[in-house]
Amino acid sequence: MNRKIILGSASPRRRELLRQIGVDFEVRVSDKEEHYHSVMPDEIVKELALMKAENVADELAGETGNIKDTVVLGADTVVVLDEKILGKPEDEKDAFRMIQQLQGREHKVYTGVAVLDFDSESSRHTVNHAVETKVYVHEMTEEEIQRYLAAGDYKDKAGSYGIQGSFAPYIDRIDGDYYNVVGLPVSYVYRTFRELGVVF
Amino acid sequence: MNRKIILGSASPRRRELLRQIGVDFEVRVSDKEEHYHSVMPDEIVKELALMKAENVADELAGETGNIKDTVVLGADTVVVLDEKILGKPEDEKDAFRMIQQLQGREHKVYTGVAVLDFDSESSRHTVNHAVETKVYVHEMTEEEIQRYLAAGDYKDKAGSYGIQGSFAPYIDRIDGDYYNVVGLPVSYVYRTFRELGVVF
Numbered sequence: 001m002n003r004k005i006i007l008g009s010a011s012p013r014r015r016e017l018l019r020q021i022g023v024d025f026e027v028r029v030s031d032k033e034e035h036y037h038s039v040m041p042d043e044i045v046k047e048l049a050l051m052k053a054e055n056v057a058d059e060l061a062g063e064t065g066n067i068k069d070t071v072v073l074g075a076d077t078v079v080v081l082d083e084k085i086l087g088k089p090e091d092e093k094d095a096f097r098m099i100q101q102l103q104g105r106e107h108k109v110y111t112g113v114a115v116l117d118f119d120s121e122s123s124r125h126t127v128n129h130a131v132e133t134k135v136y137v138h139e140m141t142e143e144e145i146q147r148y149l150a151a152g153d154y155k156d157k158a159g160s161y162g163i164q165g166s167f168a169p170y171i172d173r174i175d176g177d178y179y180n181v182v183g184l185p186v187s188y189v190y191r192t193f194r195e196l197g198v199v200f
Numbered sequence: 201m202n203r204k205i206i207l208g209s210a211s212p213r214r215r216e217l218l219r220q221i222g223v224d225f226e227v228r229v230s231d232k233e234e235h236y237h238s239v240m241p242d243e244i245v246k247e248l249a250l251m252k253a254e255n256v257a258d259e260l261a262g263e264t265g266n267i268k269d270t271v272v273l274g275a276d277t278v279v280v281l282d283e284k285i286l287g288k289p290e291d292e293k294d295a296f297r298m299i300q301q302l303q304g305r306e307h308k309v310y311t312g313v314a315v316l317d318f319d320s321e322s323s324r325h326t327v328n329h330a331v332e333t334k335v336y337v338h339e340m341t342e343e344e345i346q347r348y349l350a351a352g353d354y355k356d357k358a359g360s361y362g363i364q365g366s367f368a369p370y371i372d373r374i375d376g377d378y379y380n381v382v383g384l385p386v387s388y389v390y391r392t393f394r395e396l397g398v399v400f
Contacts (some may be wrong), residue, residue: 020368022366138387138391168220168379168387169221173387174378177373179368188339190369197374
């Protein structure tokens with residue numbers, strides 16, 4: 001009954017969010033690259049989350065011969081504007097272009113979640129889902145965008161922003177789970193863990 | 201043009217949120233008690249925020265003889281269920297009752313904001329407003345409520361919860377500014393500061 005929980009993500013923010021559920025877990029990341037075949041953003045993040053979790057589970061099974069009484073959690077977050085995914089910016093110019101597109105309107109953030117639940121006979125039960133949060137960014141002047149970018153917080157962030165920190169003054173409101181935008185839909189993961197009997 | 205900004209609140213969370221706007225400010229709190237005459241919760245928080253700011257401004261003016269080129273920011277946050285304010289719990293039993301009421305449904309959080317802007321001639325311009333965020337708490341079993349309370353995070357919190365931390369697994373979604381629930385509507389305060397020329 002007492003399963004080992006493995007978070008298949010290197011993100012310190014995800015680690016912190018998973019801690020809020022109050023479970024003990026280990027972090028393990030696979031180096032294997034993920035590729036996707038889906039077309040719609042919510043399907044793409046589901047696929048990427050599943051692949052991340054499967055890569056970790058495969059490596060674990062390869063080492064130990066089998067994998068049992070273990071839950072592997074994979075997650076992937078994307079920023080979506082007009083059904084197109086905004087990735088991480090290449091440079092400041094690229095980040096400017098992204099923020100320019102995001103300001104003055106609504107966009108969506110999807111986090112794909114994959115939970116691989118291996119029972120005592122190594123048989124696997126899979127839950128794979130994408131959670132959506134709408135984010136409303138206020139209109140920004142070019143000066144405001146420049147000032148935001150100058151602080152450097154856009155680096156290595158999907159869509160060139162993080163909802164925590166120096167972009168906060170420009171986010172009017174969200175509709176959905178806040179933590180989903182940070183990187184892990186805490187409420188959804190908790191519910192799933194409960195349904196699977198991982199937490200009580 | 202360069203005004204001194206004073207945050208009239210002892211809350212470390214408000215201090216951290218105001219820092220996100222990127223302004224320098226001092227903290228100053230008045231011991232004077234606030235009383236209100238309004239009936240509706242959004243009017244009550246406006247009144248309380250205004251009184252907090254005014255008490256700080258009065259004390260400052262009393263010391264220095266006058267108050268100029270200074271902005272005083274007051275804020276007050278309440279949790280509202282069916283138009284009734286849920287205060288801080290007296291004890292664990294009281295907290296249980298509050299969480300029992302909040303679970304399985306939507307409630308509102310209002311933060312009242314008061315900005316007193318004193319110009320170089322000590323003449324005052326006032327902005328006083330309440331920002332609303334809807335919060336949806338998932339259904340909770342008695343065991344879940346007990347487990348949440350056992351961690352002690354309900355203490356000294358309006359409505360017996362903080363949106364950050366160990367209550368996060370039970371919050372399905374919000375509709376509005378997340379930081380408004382934490383204690384300061386960062387986006388609204390930033391816009392107001394811009395309109396007043398406090399930030400550029």
